[in-house]
Amino acid sequence: MTLQRRTMLQLPLATAFAAPALAQGGTMAAITATAEQQGKLNLLHNVPPPLGDLWIAEFSKAFPKIKVEANRLGSTEMMQRFGTEYAAGASEADVLMTLWDETLLKWSDQGWLRSWTPPEAAGVPAKYNVRDQLFVAHFNRSCLVSSKTRIKEADAPREWTAFFDPKYKDKIGMDPPWRSVAVQTMLAAWDQMGIKDVAARLKANGVRFFNGSAGVVQAVIRGDIWVASVIDPPVIAALSDGAPIRAVFPESGVPAIGTALMMPVKAPHPEAAQVFVNWGLSHAGQTALLATAGAPVVRPDAGDPKLVPGITGQKILLSSDILTPAMQKAMIEEWRTVFGLQ
Numbered sequence: 001m002t003l004q005r006r007t008m009l010q011l012p013l014a015t016a017f018a019a020p021a022l023a024q025g026g027t028m029a030a031i032t033a034t035a036e037q038q039g040k041l042n043l044l045h046n047v048p049p050p051l052g053d054l055w056i057a058e059f060s061k062a063f064p065k066i067k068v069e070a071n072r073l074g075s076t077e078m079m080q081r082f083g084t085e086y087a088a089g090a091s092e093a094d095v096l097m098t099l100w101d102e103t104l105l106k107w108s109d110q111g112w113l114r115s116w117t118p119p120e121a122a123g124v125p126a127k128y129n130v131r132d133q134l135f136v137a138h139f140n141r142s143c144l145v146s147s148k149t150r151i152k153e154a155d156a157p158r159e160w161t162a163f164f165d166p167k168y169k170d171k172i173g174m175d176p177p178w179r180s181v182a183v184q185t186m187l188a189a190w191d192q193m194g195i196k197d198v199a200a201r202l203k204a205n206g207v208r209f210f211n212g213s214a215g216v217v218q219a220v221i222r223g224d225i226w227v228a229s230v231i232d233p234p235v236i237a238a239l240s241d242g243a244p245i246r247a248v249f250p251e252s253g254v255p256a257i258g259t260a261l262m263m264p265v266k267a268p269h270p271e272a273a274q275v276f277v278n279w280g281l282s283h284a285g286q287t288a289l290l291a292t293a294g295a296p297v298v299r300p301d302a303g304d305p306k307l308v309p310g311i312t313g314q315k316i317l318l319s320s321d322i323l324t325p326a327m328q329k330a331m332i333e334e335w336r337t338v339f340g341l342q
Contacts, residue, residue, distance in 0.1 A: 170206035236294030
């Protein structure tokens with residue numbers, strides 16, 4: 001089911017929690033004035049460091065009266081934490097920013113997310129506005145990363161099948177799929193490409209797991225592994241530092257997962273949340289996100305990344321189109337079983 005089709009789904013008639021009152025008048029001027037009186041925004045996100053911090057700093061420059069307290073967690077850990085807290089009737093977060101997952105639609109169905117149309121959403125294709133609750137801001141694409149110091153340019157891998165090449169045995173790495181929705185999306189894309197029995201085959205080829213995508217990139221830079229699958233933000237950060245790595249977006253398909261902004265109904269600072277979400281979709285917010293995270297953003301007038309190719313001409317395989325909850329569950333169970341983590 002595509003993001004665009006999901007916008008047609010019905011919302012529940014009643015929510016479990018009453019929403020805090022918003023600023024009277026509803027204009028961005030009134031909302032911003034109230035947000036500045038609140039003076040605080042709690043952001044729970046999983047944008048890889050330091051890119052998320054740099055983007056948040058740009059927001060702080062634009063709205064210096066709103067102090068941002070940001071907490072970054074892995075996507076799975078973040079969803080579990082928020083889900084547990086909110087089910088118990090509490091929400092410390094004003095804004096959530098996380099990789100797309102079916103869990104977000106469940107939160108919507110349960111009445112946990114605030115409905116609102118940011119004025120700046122008019123500049124973003126409508127398919128990235130899901131139910132006026134989930135606003136996709138940019139994409140993380142999985143790419144094939146290899147070491148320039150270990151692999152000559154002429155021999156550099158160009159397709160996902162490189163992960164199963166015996167010459168890279170014990171020299172391939174990735175974030176474990178049981179903790180990363182982005183990796184689950186990549187595996188779903190591989191399945192569509194006809195690449196089967198991946199867990200068993202990668203175990204046989206000595207795949208190594210690292211803590212987070214940034215950890216995978218650092219392992220490639222050190223030469224601990226030679227080939228890896230990584231989402232592009234930490235790769236872009238490494239390339240900007242001159243790291244001896246290369247990134248390839250295979251012609252067979254580029255798995256991609258959207259990062260969505262959303263506001264819990266019980267956000268303690270609702271107007272500050274609105275200001276942040278609206279800014280995140282604005283030309284200023286989107287260009288700042290492109291400049292700091294480097295990954296493609298959803299606003300067409302924001303331009304393309306500088307250090308990696310844009311999405312034009314790529315066969316983009318969105319998680320929302322290829323990854324289902326049943327597939328995620330089966331995938332995690334399979335990988336945990338193959339690697340003896342039950």
